[in-house]
Amino acid sequence: MFSRKHTRKIYAVLIIAALAFPLISNNTYYITMLCLAFIYMIVAFGLNFITGMTGQVNLGTAGIFCIGAYTSALLTTKTFISPWLALLVVILFGFVIGIALGYPSLRLKGVYLSLTTIAFGEIVRQLVNNMTDFTGGAHGVRAIPPYCLFGFELNTKLRLYYFLLAVTIMFGLIAYRIIYSKWGRVFTAIRDNIDAVDTCGISSSKVKIIAFTLAAVFAAIAGGLYAHYSGYINPSTFTLNLSVSFVVMVMVGGSGTVLGSVLGAVLVSILPEMLRFLGNYYQIVFYILVFICTILIPNGIVNVFLERQKTKALPEKN
Amino acid sequence: MKNILRVESLTKRFGGLVAVNDLSFEMEARSIHSLIGPNGSGKTTTINMINGTFPPTGGRIYFGETDITGMQTHKISTLGIARTFQNIKLFSTMTVEENLKVGGHSRLAPHGVVSYLLNPVEARKEENKLQVASEEIIAMLRLEDIAKSVVASLPYGKLKIVELARALMSRPQLLLLDEPAAGLNPSERAEFIDVLLKVFESGIDLFLIEHNMDVVMNISDKITVINFGSKIAEGDSASIQNDPEVIKAYLGEKYIMI
Amino acid sequence: MSIVRVTKEVVFLYKIILQLLVSGIAMGFVYGLVGIEYTLIWNSTGLLNFSHERIIMLGAYIFAGSFVLQTGLSVLPAIVATIIAIIFFAVFVAYTIFIPLRNMSALCAIMSTVMLGNIINESVRLYYGPEAITVKGFLTGMIRIGTLVVARAYVVIIFVALIILALLLLFMMKTKTGKAMRCVAQNKNASSLMGIDVQKNMMITIAISFSICSIIGLLVIPLYSVKQSMASMISLKGFAAGVIGGFGSLPGAIVGGLFIGIIENIAGMIFPSTFKDVVAFVCLILMLLLRPSGILGKKRIS
Numbered sequence A: 001m002f003s004r005k006h007t008r009k010i011y012a013v014l015i016i017a018a019l020a021f022p023l024i025s026n027n028t029y030y031i032t033m034l035c036l037a038f039i040y041m042i043v044a045f046g047l048n049f050i051t052g053m054t055g056q057v058n059l060g061t062a063g064i065f066c067i068g069a070y071t072s073a074l075l076t077t078k079t080f081i082s083p084w085l086a087l088l089v090v091i092l093f094g095f096v097i098g099i100a101l102g103y104p105s106l107r108l109k110g111v112y113l114s115l116t117t118i119a120f121g122e123i124v125r126q127l128v129n130n131m132t133d134f135t136g137g138a139h140g141v142r143a144i145p146p147y148c149l150f151g152f153e154l155n156t157k158l159r160l161y162y163f164l165l166a167v168t169i170m171f172g173l174i175a176y177r178i179i180y181s182k183w184g185r186v187f188t189a190i191r192d193n194i195d196a197v198d199t200c201g202i203s204s205s206k207v208k209i210i211a212f213t214l215a216a217v218f219a220a221i222a223g224g225l226y227a228h229y230s231g232y233i234n235p236s237t238f239t240l241n242l243s244v245s246f247v248v249m250v251m252v253g254g255s256g257t258v259l260g261s262v263l264g265a266v267l268v269s270i271l272p273e274m275l276r277f278l279g280n281y282y283q284i285v286f287y288i289l290v291f292i293c294t295i296l297i298p299n300g301i302v303n304v305f306l307e308r309q310k311t312k313a314l315p316e317k318n
Numbered sequence B: 001m002k003n004i005l006r007v008e009s010l011t012k013r014f015g016g017l018v019a020v021n022d023l024s025f026e027m028e029a030r031s032i033h034s035l036i037g038p039n040g041s042g043k044t045t046t047i048n049m050i051n052g053t054f055p056p057t058g059g060r061i062y063f064g065e066t067d068i069t070g071m072q073t074h075k076i077s078t079l080g081i082a083r084t085f086q087n088i089k090l091f092s093t094m095t096v097e098e099n100l101k102v103g104g105h106s107r108l109a110p111h112g113v114v115s116y117l118l119n120p121v122e123a124r125k126e127e128n129k130l131q132v133a134s135e136e137i138i139a140m141l142r143l144e145d146i147a148k149s150v151v152a153s154l155p156y157g158k159l160k161i162v163e164l165a166r167a168l169m170s171r172p173q174l175l176l177l178d179e180p181a182a183g184l185n186p187s188e189r190a191e192f193i194d195v196l197l198k199v200f201e202s203g204i205d206l207f208l209i210e211h212n213m214d215v216v217m218n219i220s221d222k223i224t225v226i227n228f229g230s231k232i233a234e235g236d237s238a239s240i241q242n243d244p245e246v247i248k249a250y251l252g253e254k255y256i257m258i
Numbered sequence C: 001m002s003i004v005r006v007t008k009e010v011v012f013l014y015k016i017i018l019q020l021l022v023s024g025i026a027m028g029f030v031y032g033l034v035g036i037e038y039t040l041i042w043n044s045t046g047l048l049n050f051s052h053e054r055i056i057m058l059g060a061y062i063f064a065g066s067f068v069l070q071t072g073l074s075v076l077p078a079i080v081a082t083i084i085a086i087i088f089f090a091v092f093v094a095y096t097i098f099i100p101l102r103n104m105s106a107l108c109a110i111m112s113t114v115m116l117g118n119i120i121n122e123s124v125r126l127y128y129g130p131e132a133i134t135v136k137g138f139l140t141g142m143i144r145i146g147t148l149v150v151a152r153a154y155v156v157i158i159f160v161a162l163i164i165l166a167l168l169l170l171f172m173m174k175t176k177t178g179k180a181m182r183c184v185a186q187n188k189n190a191s192s193l194m195g196i197d198v199q200k201n202m203m204i205t206i207a208i209s210f211s212i213c214s215i216i217g218l219l220v221i222p223l224y225s226v227k228q229s230m231a232s233m234i235s236l237k238g239f240a241a242g243v244i245g246g247f248g249s250l251p252g253a254i255v256g257g258l259f260i261g262i263i264e265n266i267a268g269m270i271f272p273s274t275f276k277d278v279v280a281f282v283c284l285i286l287m288l289l290l291r292p293s294g295i296l297g298k299k300r301i302s
Helices: A004-024 A028-053 A061-078 A083-106 A112-130 A157-179 A182-192 A194-199 A204-230 A240-253 A258-296 A301-305 B043-051 B073-079 B096-108 B113-118 B120-140 B156-168 B186-201 B213-219 B237-241 B244-251 C002-045 C052-070 C075-101 C106-128 C152-174 C176-186 C188-193 C198-219 C232-245 C250-270 C273-290
Strands: B003-014 B017-028 B032-036 B058-063 B081-084 B174-178 B205-210 B222-227 B230-235 C142-145 C148-151
Touching: A004 A028, A004 A157, A004 A258, A028 A061, A028 A157, A028 A182, A028 A204, A028 A240, A028 A258, A061 A083, A061 A112, A061 A204, A061 A240, A083 A112, A083 A204, A083 C273, A112 A240, A112 C232, A112 C273, A157 A182, A157 A204, A157 A258, A157 B113, A182 A194, A182 A204, A182 B096, A182 B113, A182 B120, A194 A204, A194 B073, A240 A258, A240 A301, A240 C106, A258 A301, A258 C106, B003 B043, B017 B032, B017 B043, B017 B058, B017 B222, B017 B230, B032 B043, B032 B213, B043 B073, B043 B081, B043 B174, B043 B205, B073 B081, B073 B096, B081 B156, B096 B120, B096 B156, B113 B120, B120 B156, B156 B174, B156 B186, B186 B205, B186 B213, B205 B213, B213 B237, B222 B237, B222 B244, B230 B237, B230 B244, C002 C052, C002 C075, C002 C148, C002 C152, C002 C176, C002 C198, C002 C232, C002 C250, C052 C075, C052 C106, C052 C198, C052 C232, C075 C106, C075 C198, C142 C152, C148 C152, C152 C176, C152 C198, C152 C250, C176 C188, C176 C198, C188 C198, C232 C250, C232 C273, C250 C273
Parallel strands: B032 B205, B032 B222, B081 B174, B174 B205
Antiparallel strands: B003 B017, B003 B058, B222 B230, C142 C148
């Protein structure tokens, strides 16, 4: 069992390990995997607000991630603006989607968010796939330029690794500040007892929309990073399965904590690779493991070790 | 006397069932007003309409001079009406202190999430204000020993007080209490009444729903009795205790003494 | 001369619209059945069954892969065998997963059904292989009704859907079990106090729901052939149908399904057909904005 003070030490150890990793290992495969895990972490940090903390299941993250990636990719390849400028547009898009999708589904109580976000993800995938003239259809977008930082092009694996690590740490800090603030409290309060939140003078639907919009902005930014990291995107990446993976990261890692999202993102991006020795069976074994985790430790791995979750939430039945 | 709450011909129908029927009453400022009646007489429905849980089918509700009929719950709360629930609604995975801080969120920490991130100084100030306010109320209700405990681990009697404390964090003018004594044993009940009186003295008017007679009779300035959604009697505790309609509603026809 | 040509064109257009309407209604019934199938489980257990896509697919695979191709049964016995197999599977899933899960948080419940779906999907891939299976001659061909020529599959879908609906209505209204199911949907605690075995009831509901899934799977074989992604679109549109018709309402599911089926077919005539699949989801989001309780939905009493 460890407390919040201990977790700070764990973060420090993790950051040092991540900084030192390329120096110790020059296995580019693992470095590539970790780059992807960093991008997923940013998505998970955001998703944690809406799914991990307020308990609303968002199954459309892949759609938002997709819009982030395509916006940045198309802006930089078609209008040749700087990826940084494109990033601003991506943030704006994330914000708009968050509100436009959050408003219809979150002012209602119930499971509407899961359904509308699935629908949204599907709309995005269909449109990207079918608007061939604009998005390149199934062929995707090629030759997306990398980010430039102080005159350096981030085009080598190592530069990308440290760049993504820095961005991830930044978003981790933002997420950490929000989680341990009045906002974190209110998000958790919504999961615990939504009626009581309203009686406290807080509009629960507004708070849910805030949490969802934060998630959307994080996912859109991560999508932008993904486009410039991989240099090539196509619609087959952004499926419902990806959305589900994001939720799995938050859930299995540990909902409501930054550490949980970090662990979840690393597990989901690396575990299937480690199970490759099972050959044809690796995927089903992975799904079964996740299924068991969902049922046995619904609050996630990290929370098993955290002090404050020792008393389990009583299910609210009315 | 000035009214703090005025209810005019309030009606609520659920499908064919009339839960509250043409109910009118006025509550004076600086008073403890109770709404009593047998089980199923429409008490909780009334409080739910005052608090904005659902809109009434007909009639109007005024808080002071403000018409609050059909307003959303969180707006009514920010106007100055707080409430507690019959079956306690707390944030069970959070500590007592955190519960209280959520209670003070809208009054003491109104800044949005972006300004929170961009302005750490203001964020710190807000958190300090919440800390001070919650400590004040924790001291007032003598909850110091459980302030850092997670709510799910506390006994029922304590939860009632914690919920009351959370309601006080919004510094309401009017506090609606839904069956505050339900589920408490006699000693806890006495303790809870003491707490309520202390709250009243601190300047908050109380509106109680009860079917527990000793609580109501001891502390209420005025009592409204309803049965089957309609008002059957109103007055101070002495007159209510002798009202034949009230006795009939509670005990049945044959207990009326002539 | 010109008048004749104009009338010919009008007749032609009229025929096209009629044909679109028939296919729209048929697809509408498919979406409606999907809506019913998940609403039944939702009403009974409070779980949103996200594995239903895979159950529909599983039904088709059991029918085509196991019974028609491997054992060489003819169509009718194969259908019966499929439904029986699915019912056994339903009972197993009900007691091992759905019933124990019903008190978990929405997040866990949703994710575990999603994972169940993934596990089923992978099992099907491992057992039947990744290639699509075709069932020769099953519900294929055209039917001529008057001057109208429509796919036989559509007619069969409408016909079977109506039979299922009639049976379901009879079951819910007339039998003791059906009445108990309606009670459980309204209030589980009260039902169990009245002596209804809630768990057994949930099991029966899940079995009915899964059998409907498998029938949907059979009905859409001629449209999508037997492959792993065969049900992904209809299952999503079925969710949309349920919400558009009124979440939690069985008649609403059918109304919503027909609404989507007809609208998307008409839209397919106006817009490029590649955008046909988007229509249902746009309708869903518009509906939530304008009338969140759905076409038939009432405001719930809390």
